[in-house]
Amino acid sequence: MKSIYQYLSLLTLALFLSACGSPEAEKAPEKEAVHEESDVVTLTPEQHKLAEITLGEIELKELSGTTKVNGMLDLPPQSLVSISTPLEGIVKSTSMLQGMRVKKGELVAVMQNPEFIQMQQDYLDYKSQLQFLKQELDRQEELAKENVNSRKALQKARSEYQSVSARLLGQRSKLSLININFAALEKGTILKTFNLYAPMAGYVTQVNTNIGAFASTTDELFKIADTEHLHAELTVFEKDVPKLKIGQKVRFTLANEEKERMATVHLIGREISKERTVQVHCHLDQEDTQLLPGMYLKAYVESGASKVEALPDAAIVEFEGKKYVFIEQSASKLAYRYRMMEVKTDVAENGYTQVSFAEKVSKPKVVVKGAYDLLSKVKNEEEEGEEH
Numbered sequence: 001m002k003s004i005y006q007y008l009s010l011l012t013l014a015l016f017l018s019a020c021g022s023p024e025a026e027k028a029p030e031k032e033a034v035h036e037e038s039d040v041v042t043l044t045p046e047q048h049k050l051a052e053i054t055l056g057e058i059e060l061k062e063l064s065g066t067t068k069v070n071g072m073l074d075l076p077p078q079s080l081v082s083i084s085t086p087l088e089g090i091v092k093s094t095s096m097l098q099g100m101r102v103k104k105g106e107l108v109a110v111m112q113n114p115e116f117i118q119m120q121q122d123y124l125d126y127k128s129q130l131q132f133l134k135q136e137l138d139r140q141e142e143l144a145k146e147n148v149n150s151r152k153a154l155q156k157a158r159s160e161y162q163s164v165s166a167r168l169l170g171q172r173s174k175l176s177l178i179n180i181n182f183a184a185l186e187k188g189t190i191l192k193t194f195n196l197y198a199p200m201a202g203y204v205t206q207v208n209t210n211i212g213a214f215a216s217t218t219d220e221l222f223k224i225a226d227t228e229h230l231h232a233e234l235t236v237f238e239k240d241v242p243k244l245k246i247g248q249k250v251r252f253t254l255a256n257e258e259k260e261r262m263a264t265v266h267l268i269g270r271e272i273s274k275e276r277t278v279q280v281h282c283h284l285d286q287e288d289t290q291l292l293p294g295m296y297l298k299a300y301v302e303s304g305a306s307k308v309e310a311l312p313d314a315a316i317v318e319f320e321g322k323k324y325v326f327i328e329q330s331a332s333k334l335a336y337r338y339r340m341m342e343v344k345t346d347v348a349e350n351g352y353t354q355v356s357f358a359e360k361v362s363k364p365k366v367v368v369k370g371a372y373d374l375l376s377k378v379k380n381e382e383e384e385g386e387e388h
Contacts (some may be wrong), residue, residue, distance in 0.1 A: 039340040040329060041374050041381075048336045054369035055328060061310040063347045063354055065303035067243050069280075071234035071252070073295045079226040080293075081199055086177040088216045089113030091209050092193055096222055100204045108222055109196040111215070119175060120190045126168035127186070133161040202226035205293075230291050232263045234280040234299055241278050243303055244268055250282050252299035254291075262286070265301065310352040315368040316345065317375045325355070326374045327364035338367060338374055 043051065094109040102108065140157040143149035172182070178194040185191075206223035215221055232252060236244065250263040267281035280301075315325050323345050329337040341361065346354040367374060 041326065041338045041340065041377050043336045043338070043374075043377075045333065045336070051370045051373040053336070053338075053367055053373075055365045056312070056315065056368035057363065057365065058309045058311060058355070059352070060307045061352045061354075062307050063310060063349045063352060065243070065347045066251075066300040066349065067236070067240045067303070069234045069236050069240070069299050069301060071232055071280075071297050071299055073230045073254075073291055073293055073297065074233040075225055075227070075230060075293045079202070079229045081202070081224050082220045083108060083196060083198070083222040083224065084220055085109075085111055085196060085215050085217060087111070087113055087116060087119075087194065088214070089116070089194075091211055091213050091215060091221075093211060094207075094209070096204050096207050098204055098207055102198045102202065102204060102224060104198060104201045106198045107195055108198050109209070110193050111196060112193045116178065116194055117190060117192060119171065119178075120180070120185055123168070123171045123175060123185065124188075124190075126164055126171055129164045130161070130168055133157070133164055137161045196221070198224055200224065200226060225293060227291065227293065228287060228289055230284060230287065230293060231266070232282040232284065232297060232299065234282060234301070235277045236280050236301075238272055238276040238278065241268070244280060244301060245303075249302045250299050251302065252297045255296045255298075263299075308347065308354040309356065310354050311366060312368050313348065313351055313353055315366055315371055316343065316353055316355065317371050319375060319378070323355075324375070326367040326371050327361065328367070340374070340378060 043053075089111040090113070092110045092112045096102075096108050137157045140149055140154045144151070144154045175182070175185075179197060180191070180194070181189075202224040203226075204222060205225045206220070208219070208223075209215055209221045232250065234250070244265060246265050246268065248265045250265060251260050252263060253260055262285040263282040264285060265280060266283045269279040269281075272278055282299075311325065317324050317326075319340075323343050324340050325343050326338040326340055329339045331337070341364075342358040343355045344358065346356075348354070
């Protein structure tokens with residue numbers, strides 16, 4: 001009986017284990033599909049035709065390096081004049097207005113000052129005294145030859161003559177600054193007013209007085225600018241100064257214009273300002289009297305031209321802060337494959353940009369038209385990959 005019970009117990013245990021069975025191994029979770037970023041873009045023939053892909057090759061182009069700077073139109077000192085009065089007085093009349101064109105020697109203001117009348121009187125007085133003293137000196141010299149007068153009398157006559165002669169000369173110099181007509185004055189014509197004239201031709205840029213105003217010798221009454229000889233004054237940062245040389249060409253545009261003008265580097269400043277900049281003086285290749293001093297400009301200083309490997313600007317795209325081009329990897333009736341490659345860019349001019357590849361490639365066929373369509377496909381594929 002004992003053996004039968006043992007047998008039944010074993011049989012019952014076997015049936016229980018068979019019914020329950022061993023727990024099935026849990027299935028391992030499926031791995032999520034990982035989207036790997038690819039630098040290869042594949043197009044179907046239809047997509048390729050729609051994108052109008054055009055291929056080209058790297059070309060050797062003669063490009064000039066440029067330095068971008070800002071500046072303004074200015075005048076050399078000899079083309080800008082300030083008019084003040086050599087003798088203080090009151091402005092009796094003036095017809096000057098800002099923007100007026102004046103000729104050299106044209107009357108700009110009439111001044112009056114009682115002291116001017118006294119200066120003319122003193123001149124005539126000195127001239128009269130000098131005539132008398134000259135006669136006296138001649139008489140003393142004749143007497144001295146005959147030993148009639150004393151030597152002291154001759155010296156006194158000569159001293160008085162020289163003293164008045166010096167006063168007359170000084171007074172004449174003062175009056176010449178006021179543009180006096182000495183021929184009329186010596187005939188007895190004493191003027192009540194004196195005139196101020198334009199020392200050069202140009203445009204009146206400042207009028208700082210009016211009729212009846214008092215003017216001292218330090219006041220700037222008018223300012224005249226000869227705008228026929230404007231120059232471009234460029235402000236160049238210290239780091240760019242070594243790139244500059246006298247004779248280099250400068251392309252610039254004014255703030256209110258789109259057309260480019262040309263200038264030539266004439267002088268390079270020898271002092272660095274507190275802002276770490278240097279002033280560069282350029283002569284305009286074609287002068288324009290309609291331009292005004294003070295106009296702001298943007299300029300490109302051209303360095304020497306050299307032949308470099310370049311591509312059309314349309315072939316280069318920017319993605320995540322870097323520059324890329326697409327090169328053909330394969331082409332068939334079923335698909336077109338293009339690889340996205342990073343490039344370094346440098347000089348850009350006339351629609352072409354100097355490039356160098358980050359990786360070594362041999363005579364690649366580059367997408368020169370349709371690069372932006374390929375870049376859009378790259379972006380779309382990345383966005384789809386992130387969503388999955």
